[in-house]
Each structure stands twice: as structure tokens, then as C-alpha cells.
Amino acid sequence: MSNEKGPDHSRRKERSRQAIFAATRALVAEEAYKNVTVEAIAARAGVGKQTIYRRWPSKSAVVFAALLALSEDAGGLSVALPDTGDLRADLKLVMRATAKEFADPSFDRPIRALNTEIANDAALAAEYREKLAQPLEEAKKARLRSAQEVGQLSADADLDLVLEVLYAPLFQRWLHRSGPLTDAYADSLVDATLRAFGP
Amino acid sequence: MSNEKGPDHSRRKERSRQAIFAATRALVAEEAYKNVTVEAIAARAGVGKQTIYRRWPSKSAVVFAALLALSEDAGGLSVALPDTGDLRADLKLVMRATAKEFADPSFDRPIRALNTEIANDAALAAEYREKLAQPLEEAKKARLRSAQEVGQLSADADLDLVLEVLYAPLFQRWLHRSGPLTDAYADSLVDATLRAFGP
Amino acid sequence: MSNEKGPDHSRRKERSRQAIFAATRALVAEEAYKNVTVEAIAARAGVGKQTIYRRWPSKSAVVFAALLALSEDAGGLSVALPDTGDLRADLKLVMRATAKEFADPSFDRPIRALNTEIANDAALAAEYREKLAQPLEEAKKARLRSAQEVGQLSADADLDLVLEVLYAPLFQRWLHRSGPLTDAYADSLVDATLRAFGP
Amino acid sequence: MSNEKGPDHSRRKERSRQAIFAATRALVAEEAYKNVTVEAIAARAGVGKQTIYRRWPSKSAVVFAALLALSEDAGGLSVALPDTGDLRADLKLVMRATAKEFADPSFDRPIRALNTEIANDAALAAEYREKLAQPLEEAKKARLRSAQEVGQLSADADLDLVLEVLYAPLFQRWLHRSGPLTDAYADSLVDATLRAFGP
DNA sequence: CTTTAAGCGAGACGGTACGTCGCGTCTTCTA
DNA sequence: TAGAAGACGCGACGTACCGTCTCGCTTAAAG
Known part of the structure; x- marks a missing residue:
């Protein structure tokens, strides 16, 4: 055939x-x-x-x-974030999981390799954003929009900025090994973010 | 002799x-x-x-x-941050300057090189934190503590976390080239941080 | 069909x-x-x-x-050698022509290629002898036999040896580029050969 | 020192x-x-x-x-040829030895390699002649001159030509594997050469 | 006149060797 | 006698061909 x-x-x-x-x-x-x-x-x-x-x-x-x-x-599979109706709880779940992933050596090495490459090659960086980062961010923003609709997040918040404030500190701490990636740390990032962008 | x-x-x-x-x-x-x-x-x-x-x-x-x-x-020279008494204004000044630095190619390449090395070498990362990052952070924390004293920043804020929320988004955006490093962006980071950790 | x-x-x-x-x-x-x-x-x-x-x-x-x-x-075409009845003259004609051929670059490269291959591959060497060398040698030997019949060449001369004495010096001089391939040289080979194997 | x-x-x-x-x-x-x-x-x-x-x-x-x-x-060591006063005997000794060398596989391969290279590289060929061939030929010519002095070789013989008539058939037979390299063959080359260039 | 299988051009494949670059070590020679 | 100069053993680079292996396409034959 x-x-x-x-x-x-x-x-x-x-x-x-x-x-x-x-x-x-x-x-x-x-x-x-x-x-x-x-x-x-x-x-x-x-x-x-x-x-x-x-x-x-x-x-x-x-x-x-x-x-x-x-x-x-x-x-x-993993593109859809949990949506229990409780943004804070959902984000803490996700952030704790993300922190754990970064701490896992079998994730750590490849992600470092990936970051090394994209940091030094603008073309790869663009491809990374397009193929990997943006789809993930869209999924996350969808969750945030859902939160905006139910009044758990400021309606006029810049969602890109929200995601950066939420994730970038974790990313930087991991990349520079400048501190422990604990559950408490994950929680505190969620709390700070919600204070900054909450209703 | x-x-x-x-x-x-x-x-x-x-x-x-x-x-x-x-x-x-x-x-x-x-x-x-x-x-x-x-x-x-x-x-x-x-x-x-x-x-x-x-x-x-x-x-x-x-x-x-x-x-x-x-x-x-x-x-x-640069270790001491400006302290005009207005934390928001001082931070915006510093963040705008930092964003400009990152955008300057003659800074960009060396800092990328540095980050490439410390991302892949834990010993260098430790030395980096000790010799470069910590002194800078101490200077910044001094400014934040001064702000706490005059009630421009929550007294119980974790200053390491404050600095991360403030700087990490800029760093990540630069490293991944995921967005423009404008004055407006610098300002919005300061505003978000102060909403999260303000009095 | x-x-x-x-x-x-x-x-x-x-x-x-x-x-x-x-x-x-x-x-x-x-x-x-x-x-x-x-x-x-x-x-x-x-x-x-x-x-x-x-x-x-x-x-x-x-x-x-x-x-x-x-x-x-x-x-x-070229298999039949000239037979004017004068062996010396006929051989000089052929040897001069052969020398000229070797000196022609458009012959030189292919013949070198051929020699490179057969020198390093016994099977090809056998095929070369069978398909190329022997037919030519037979034609040459026919001319030599004709000369033996008219008493211009010793009747008991080993014709393979005669051909080698005649041609091999020219071949070696060409292969090793150890001297010029002039008409005079061609003639002197014929003369030497006829002194060695003449009547 | x-x-x-x-x-x-x-x-x-x-x-x-x-x-x-x-x-x-x-x-x-x-x-x-x-x-x-x-x-x-x-x-x-x-x-x-x-x-x-x-x-x-x-x-x-x-x-x-x-x-x-x-x-x-x-x-x-080997540059000097034997000189017993009997040119024919001396040459037969040398030619038989040379034929044996060519038949020895541990000589055969390197000499084929050498010939392959010099046949395809004029510069190497020149160096070969200068460094290897000429010294050997000079030694052989010295023996021939000694023979000329005692009347065993024609006084006006072109010694380069004599050497070619003597050696080239053996070389060609070896290179093309066109016949056996026996003592009898070696002898017959000496005899032919001396008929061609004898007194 | 269609169908079909054989032979072809094209070129990707797993390999080997090429000749070059840079590593980190070792040696020589100079100031 | 330290240091510049650079050769050394090594290992990876990216390329060229090797000889083998699909892949469609052409094409002339058998149906």
C-alpha cells in the first residue's frame, strides 16, 4: 500500500x-x-x-x-497545569515539583547542557523559546487567565511578568547553585508572586 | 637581596x-x-x-x-547603592542601569562566558558567589535594610528572596533573550517587588 | 523476444x-x-x-x-610491427615512437596509473599480461622471428629476453624519470640489443 | 658540555x-x-x-x-661491489643476489611501496635518484670502469646504458611479475650485456 | 496498452582515515 | 633560573570516500 x-x-x-x-x-x-x-x-x-x-x-x-x-x-501530556480552583495551591504544587526536578541529577545535567547551548547561540535560543518555552508558558498563562476570571489574580497583570517573577528566581538559584531548592522556597515564591499580582 | x-x-x-x-x-x-x-x-x-x-x-x-x-x-566604586531615601526611585535607577549593561555587547559576551563557566563548574560557582555575588548582594541588602528601617519595605521580608524576585527575571530574560530589557521592564520589576515586599 | x-x-x-x-x-x-x-x-x-x-x-x-x-x-591497428626487411631500422622506428609516447603527458598519466595498479595487485598484473602485454609481445616476437629467418637475429636467441633488453631500459627510465627519452637513446637501445643478440 | x-x-x-x-x-x-x-x-x-x-x-x-x-x-657497507678481476663472474654474483632480494617478500613489499610512491611523485623520484639510486650506480660504474681498464668492457661504452641493459629487465620482470627471477635469468642478463658492451 | 519487474541515477548509510586544532605536559634556549 | 617558545602524546574535530543499502523513476516485456 x-x-x-x-x-x-x-x-x-x-x-x-x-x-x-x-x-x-x-x-x-x-x-x-x-x-x-x-x-x-x-x-x-x-x-x-x-x-x-x-x-x-x-x-x-x-x-x-x-x-x-x-x-x-x-x-x-504535561502541558496542562492543574486547575483545582485554588491558584495558590495549584502553583505551589507545580513549583514544588519543578524545584524537585531541578534537584534531580538526571534532569540537572541535561538542562544545564541545554542552557549552556542556548546561552551562547541566539538561533538555538530562539528555537528553544518557540518550541519549548512558549508552549509551556502558554499552558501556564492559561491557568493564570483562569485565575484572573475568578478574581484570584489581578485582571491587568502582565502574565509574562507574573511567570518571570514566579519562575526566574528558582531558575537562577538552580543555575548559580546559590541556595537550596526546598518546598518552603517554592512556596515563598508563590506567595510573593501572589502578593505582587494578587487581586 | x-x-x-x-x-x-x-x-x-x-x-x-x-x-x-x-x-x-x-x-x-x-x-x-x-x-x-x-x-x-x-x-x-x-x-x-x-x-x-x-x-x-x-x-x-x-x-x-x-x-x-x-x-x-x-x-x-559600584558597591554602594544610591540611597536618596526613596527606595522605589533608587531601585529603578539601579535596575535601569543594570538592564542597560546587559544590553551592551561588550558586557554581554563576557557575562555569558562567565555564566557558561559557573553553570558547569560547581567550584567556580562557589567562588563566583563568594567573591563577586555576595559582596554585591551585601551592598544591595544594606540598601534594603535601610528601607526597612524607614518603613519602605516589610520588616520581616527575606532579603535574599527580595533580591531574587527583583533581579532574577531580568537575568533570565537576558540569558534566554526572551524579551526586551527596557526601562519600563526594569520599572515593572521594581513595582512588582515592592508590591510583594512593601510595608 | x-x-x-x-x-x-x-x-x-x-x-x-x-x-x-x-x-x-x-x-x-x-x-x-x-x-x-x-x-x-x-x-x-x-x-x-x-x-x-x-x-x-x-x-x-x-x-x-x-x-x-x-x-x-x-x-x-598497432599490433602489427613494420617489416621492411631491415630489423634495425624497423626497431628504431618503433622504439622512437614508443619513447615519444611515454613523453606525451596524456599517455604518461594513464600509464603511470596502470602501472601503479598492476604493481600492487598480482591479479591485475596477470590480466594485464594476458590481455595487453602478451598480444603486443607476440606481435613483436613475430617480427623478431622474421628477422631470425633472414639471419638478422641469432637463431637461438630467447625472444622474451631480447624484448626485455630492448624495452625494459626505456620503461625504467620513464618510470623513474632517470633520464631523457630521446631518439638517440631509442637508437642506442636497438644497437645494444642487436650487438647482444645479432647473428 | x-x-x-x-x-x-x-x-x-x-x-x-x-x-x-x-x-x-x-x-x-x-x-x-x-x-x-x-x-x-x-x-x-x-x-x-x-x-x-x-x-x-x-x-x-x-x-x-x-x-x-x-x-x-x-x-x-654494500656500496662497494666485488672486484675479483673477472667482471662476468662478479656481475653474475651481484645479479643473482639482486634477483634473490626481489624474490624475498620482506623486500618485495617495501620496494613496491617505494616504487609506487616515486612513480607518482616527481619530487620523491628526484630525491630517490639523488639519495639512493645514484650512489649505488656510482659504485656499480666504478666496477665497470675498472673492467674497462683491464679490457673486459668496451672503453667507449655508455655506463649508464650498460647498467640499464643489465638491471632494467630484472626490475621490469619483478615489477610486472612477468617471469621467474632465477639464477639462470640473472646469468643470461649478464651474458647479454657483455655481448652488447664487451670488448 | 496496460502492468510489472529489472536496472538505473541518486544519494544516505556505517565506517575508516584524513589533516587540523587545542589540550595539558615536557623540553629547550634565552635574557 | 624563570619564562617564551613551542614540540610532544593525545583526542576530537569536520570532511572525503569507501563499499553497501534503499529509494523512486524509467523503461521495455509480458500479460
């Missing part, structure tokens, strides 16, 4: 693509980032180096694509 | 040290960070590679030391 | 075969031998690489076949 | 140089020539690739230098 044709066409491509992504994720999670080399990825994926360079221009791009694909695969 | 020797000795050391720092800063400001190599620094400084490796264990450390020294030279 | 099939079939095969040979000869004549690659041949011939590998096991074999085919096409 | 300085200076250099030569010779003797790669040489010599590329521009040049050095080390 013609249905088979498409998949047949891309089967080999797709197999190597997935092998490359899997190898990249494994290396990023296991190794210091400087040991994540194109050569190591190719070897681990059982793939020629050229197969990587044919598709991506640099190690950064591969790493980014691998982590992006990971998020896209899992992303559809 | 050893009196002469020591100074002579130190003077030579100091000269090459300054040459290394100058070369490092120049390269960091001019080049993409991956082109900042120990060999390039040594060549530009007119110094043997060993002279660099004798003093610092890695490129990261050199870059960090060069930028640290830069801040320490200039640091004495 | 199968009668038609064969030819039609052959016609396509033959077209690509000729394209491959033409491309190979062009590349061998134009380029340094290391730049003569299967990929370059395929690209120039407008042919898939597999079409080459389907027919020949290696680049050596293609190059050899291309040059062999060239000789076979032209070969029928 | 200054005597020590020279050697001290070159000790590391010299050690790696010798290691490279030894590895090259071993590989050339053991492996098919296409498996003799710069990478393999470097690995076997325990040397970085750059150390090879710093000194020689190509694999050809390394192989050539390695084999040249081998000959130069051993060369001083």
Missing part, C-alpha cells in the same frame, strides 16, 4: 535518528558535558559521524534536538 | 598576570567563546602556555579570574 | 559502460591519481556508484578495464 | 623519529600497502599524528624517508 511507502522510506532514517537521540540523551545524563562529543554520540548510536553532521550543524544542535524531541514526546 | 628579589620576582609575575588578564578579556569580548582558547590567550599575551597552566588549572579558571579581577578593580 | 531483450538490455548497459570508461579516462588524464575516485567517476559519468560496483570490484579494476578497453579499441 | 647539548636537544625528537621509521618499516613489510596509514604508523610508534605531519607532508614522504633512512644506515 501507499501507506507503507512513507514509513518504508523513512525507516532507516528514523531508526538512526532515534538511535542518535537516545545516545545523546544517555551521554548527556551520564557524562560531564565536555565528554559529550559527536564522536561518542556516533559510536554509541552505532552510526557514522557523517550521518550526524548531515542533519545537524554542530554538537549543540544535536543535543538541543535530542532534548527537544524528548520534551515533545512527553510534552503533550 | 631577597628584598629586591621578591619585588622583582613579583613584578615579573604581575606583568605577565596582567598581560594574561588583558588578553583574556580582549578575546572574550571579541570572539565567540569557543574561540577563546588557552593557546590564543597565551599568544595574545605574549606568554608561554606553561605560565598560564602554572597559575590556573583550566581555561575556565583563567577566564573567571580575568573577569573577577576586572570586577574587583572596578568593584570598589 | 529474447533476441531483442539481450541487445536492448545490452544497449543500456553498454551506454553506461562507455560513460564510465570515458569518465575514468578523462579523470585519469586530467587529475592526480589520488583524485581519481569511484565517486568522481560515477558523478562524471552520470551514473550511480552501484552501477560501477555491480561490474567491477574496485577502483583499480575500473581504471584497468577503462585503459584496457582503450587499448583494445585502438589495439588492432 | 656543549657536546651534550646537541644530543640533549634532539633526544626526544630523535626517539620519536626512530619510532616512526621503525613502525613504518614494520607496517610496510607486514601489511598490504593500502593498510599503511599515517594513523596506523602513529599508533604503532606511540606518537601523535601531528608529530608525523609536522615533519613530513604526506604518507608517501614518511614511507620514503623511512626506507631511505634504512638504506642510508645499511648503505655504507
Whole structure:
């Protein structure tokens, strides 16, 4: 059938693509980032180096694509934030979970790798915002809008700013390792944010 | 005599040290960070590679030391924040200036380099906090405490948290290039922070 | 019908075969031998690489076949040596012509390529002897036998040896570029050979 | 002492140089020539690739230098040909020995490698002639001149030509594997040469 | 005249080696 | 005798070809 044709066409491509992504994720999670080399990825994926360079221009791009694909695969599910009607409680839940994720070494390393790449490459940064950050932010803003409707958040609050005030301190503290990422800390960020942007 | 020797000795050391720092800063400001190599620094400084490796264990450390020294030279001046008695006005002044700095390319590249290094090296991160971040934060906290005394800031506010809520959004927006660093944005951060932690 | 099939079939095969040979000869004549690659041949011939590998096991074999085919096409003509009745004159004519050929760059490169391949591949060397060298040698020996019959050459001379003494010095001098390939040199080889094997 | 300085200076250099030569010779003797790669040489010599590329521009040049050095080390001894007063006997001795050498696989491979390189690189060919071929030829010519003096060789014979008639057939037969390299063959070349250039 | 399978061009694939760059160490020579 | 200069062993870079493997497309035959 013609249905088979498409998949047949891309089967080999797709197999190597997935092998490359899997190898990249494994290396990023296991190794210091400087040991994540194109050569190591190719070897681990059982793939020629050229197969990587044919598709991506640099190690950064591969790493980014691998982590992006990971998020896209899992992303559809986690995009919706909880909405119990209690914004404060919902945000605390989410912030505590986020803090825990950052503290998990198997998340820490890849996210650091990702941040290292996007900090030094404006094009990757743009792609990151478009493909990863914005969808997440939209989901979060949807929750905030819902809160605005029920009067739990100021109606004229700039939602981008709200999200920054809420998340950026956690992000910075994690990136610079400038303090512990405890539940209490997560809570205090929610409280501060709601004081700033509450009704 | 050893009196002469020591100074002579130190003077030579100091000269090459300054040459290394100058070369490092120049390269960091001019080049993409991956082109900042120990060999390039040594060549530009007119110094043997060993002279660099004798003093610092890695490129990261050199870059960090060069930028640290830069801040320490200039640091004495900017450590004291303005205190006109009007916290909101003082903070807006500082935040607008900070936003401008981040937007300046000749600051942008070095600070990105610095952040790249400390994000991936916990030891450097600790040194960064101790030598650069904490002194600055202490100066800022001094201003906040002064505000608490005159009732412009909640007496029981966690000053570390206040600073994070104030600065982290700006930092994150800059690092991820996720938005413009305008005066209005700087102001809105101050306003949000004062709503959260005001009296 | 199968009668038609064969030819039609052959016609396509033959077209690509000729394209491959033409491309190979062009590349061998134009380029340094290391730049003569299967990929370059395929690209120039407008042919898939597999079409080459389907027919020949290696680049050596293609190059050899291309040059062999060239000789076979032209070969029928030159196989017969002149026989004016004067062996010395006939040999000098042939040797001078041979020397001229070797000096011609458009012959030089292909023949060097051919020699490179057969020097390092015993199987190709055997094929070379069988398909190219022996027919030529037989033609030459026929002329020598004719000379033996009229008493211009020793009747018990080993004709293989005679040919080697006559040609090998020219070949070696060309291969090693160890001296000029002049008419005088060609003549002196004929004279030496006839002194060694004359009546 | 200054005597020590020279050697001290070159000790590391010299050690790696010798290691490279030894590895090259071993590989050339053991492996098919296409498996003799710069990478393999470097690995076997325990040397970085750059150390090879710093000194020689190509694999050809390394192989050539390695084999040249081998000959130069051993060369001083074998340069003098036997001179018993009987040219025919002396030449047969030498030619039989030469034929045996060519038949020895551990000579065959390197000499084929050498010939492959010099056939395709005029510069190497020139160096080969100057450093290897000419000294040997001078030694042989010295023996021939001695023969001329005692009337065993025509006084006006072109000695270059004599040597070519004597050696080139053997060389060509070896290179093209066009016949056996027996003692009888060696003898017949000497006999033919002396018929051509004898008194 | 359609259908079909064989052969083709195109070129991606897993690999190997290339020649270069930079690492961090080691050695030499100079001031 | 410290330091500039830079060679060294090493390992990764990004590229070129290798020989193999799909993939559609063409195309001439058999249905």
C-alpha cells in the first residue's frame, strides 16, 4: 500500500535518528558535558559521524534536538497545569515539583547542557523559546487567565511578568547553585508572586 | 637581596598576570567563546602556555579570574547603592542601569562566558558567589535594610528572596533573550517587588 | 523476444559502460591519481556508484578495464610491427615512437596509473599480461622471428629476453624519470640489443 | 658540555623519529600497502599524528624517508661491489643476489611501496635518484670502469646504458611479475650485456 | 496498452582515515 | 633560573570516500 511507502522510506532514517537521540540523551545524563562529543554520540548510536553532521550543524544542535524531541514526546501530556480552583495551591504544587526536578541529577545535567547551548547561540535560543518555552508558558498563562476570571489574580497583570517573577528566581538559584531548592522556597515564591499580582 | 628579589620576582609575575588578564578579556569580548582558547590567550599575551597552566588549572579558571579581577578593580566604586531615601526611585535607577549593561555587547559576551563557566563548574560557582555575588548582594541588602528601617519595605521580608524576585527575571530574560530589557521592564520589576515586599 | 531483450538490455548497459570508461579516462588524464575516485567517476559519468560496483570490484579494476578497453579499441591497428626487411631500422622506428609516447603527458598519466595498479595487485598484473602485454609481445616476437629467418637475429636467441633488453631500459627510465627519452637513446637501445643478440 | 647539548636537544625528537621509521618499516613489510596509514604508523610508534605531519607532508614522504633512512644506515657497507678481476663472474654474483632480494617478500613489499610512491611523485623520484639510486650506480660504474681498464668492457661504452641493459629487465620482470627471477635469468642478463658492451 | 519487474541515477548509510586544532605536559634556549 | 617558545602524546574535530543499502523513476516485456 501507499501507506507503507512513507514509513518504508523513512525507516532507516528514523531508526538512526532515534538511535542518535537516545545516545545523546544517555551521554548527556551520564557524562560531564565536555565528554559529550559527536564522536561518542556516533559510536554509541552505532552510526557514522557523517550521518550526524548531515542533519545537524554542530554538537549543540544535536543535543538541543535530542532534548527537544524528548520534551515533545512527553510534552503533550504535561502541558496542562492543574486547575483545582485554588491558584495558590495549584502553583505551589507545580513549583514544588519543578524545584524537585531541578534537584534531580538526571534532569540537572541535561538542562544545564541545554542552557549552556542556548546561552551562547541566539538561533538555538530562539528555537528553544518557540518550541519549548512558549508552549509551556502558554499552558501556564492559561491557568493564570483562569485565575484572573475568578478574581484570584489581578485582571491587568502582565502574565509574562507574573511567570518571570514566579519562575526566574528558582531558575537562577538552580543555575548559580546559590541556595537550596526546598518546598518552603517554592512556596515563598508563590506567595510573593501572589502578593505582587494578587487581586 | 631577597628584598629586591621578591619585588622583582613579583613584578615579573604581575606583568605577565596582567598581560594574561588583558588578553583574556580582549578575546572574550571579541570572539565567540569557543574561540577563546588557552593557546590564543597565551599568544595574545605574549606568554608561554606553561605560565598560564602554572597559575590556573583550566581555561575556565583563567577566564573567571580575568573577569573577577576586572570586577574587583572596578568593584570598589559600584558597591554602594544610591540611597536618596526613596527606595522605589533608587531601585529603578539601579535596575535601569543594570538592564542597560546587559544590553551592551561588550558586557554581554563576557557575562555569558562567565555564566557558561559557573553553570558547569560547581567550584567556580562557589567562588563566583563568594567573591563577586555576595559582596554585591551585601551592598544591595544594606540598601534594603535601610528601607526597612524607614518603613519602605516589610520588616520581616527575606532579603535574599527580595533580591531574587527583583533581579532574577531580568537575568533570565537576558540569558534566554526572551524579551526586551527596557526601562519600563526594569520599572515593572521594581513595582512588582515592592508590591510583594512593601510595608 | 529474447533476441531483442539481450541487445536492448545490452544497449543500456553498454551506454553506461562507455560513460564510465570515458569518465575514468578523462579523470585519469586530467587529475592526480589520488583524485581519481569511484565517486568522481560515477558523478562524471552520470551514473550511480552501484552501477560501477555491480561490474567491477574496485577502483583499480575500473581504471584497468577503462585503459584496457582503450587499448583494445585502438589495439588492432598497432599490433602489427613494420617489416621492411631491415630489423634495425624497423626497431628504431618503433622504439622512437614508443619513447615519444611515454613523453606525451596524456599517455604518461594513464600509464603511470596502470602501472601503479598492476604493481600492487598480482591479479591485475596477470590480466594485464594476458590481455595487453602478451598480444603486443607476440606481435613483436613475430617480427623478431622474421628477422631470425633472414639471419638478422641469432637463431637461438630467447625472444622474451631480447624484448626485455630492448624495452625494459626505456620503461625504467620513464618510470623513474632517470633520464631523457630521446631518439638517440631509442637508437642506442636497438644497437645494444642487436650487438647482444645479432647473428 | 656543549657536546651534550646537541644530543640533549634532539633526544626526544630523535626517539620519536626512530619510532616512526621503525613502525613504518614494520607496517610496510607486514601489511598490504593500502593498510599503511599515517594513523596506523602513529599508533604503532606511540606518537601523535601531528608529530608525523609536522615533519613530513604526506604518507608517501614518511614511507620514503623511512626506507631511505634504512638504506642510508645499511648503505655504507654494500656500496662497494666485488672486484675479483673477472667482471662476468662478479656481475653474475651481484645479479643473482639482486634477483634473490626481489624474490624475498620482506623486500618485495617495501620496494613496491617505494616504487609506487616515486612513480607518482616527481619530487620523491628526484630525491630517490639523488639519495639512493645514484650512489649505488656510482659504485656499480666504478666496477665497470675498472673492467674497462683491464679490457673486459668496451672503453667507449655508455655506463649508464650498460647498467640499464643489465638491471632494467630484472626490475621490469619483478615489477610486472612477468617471469621467474632465477639464477639462470640473472646469468643470461649478464651474458647479454657483455655481448652488447664487451670488448 | 496496460502492468510489472529489472536496472538505473541518486544519494544516505556505517565506517575508516584524513589533516587540523587545542589540550595539558615536557623540553629547550634565552635574557 | 624563570619564562617564551613551542614540540610532544593525545583526542576530537569536520570532511572525503569507501563499499553497501534503499529509494523512486524509467523503461521495455509480458500479460
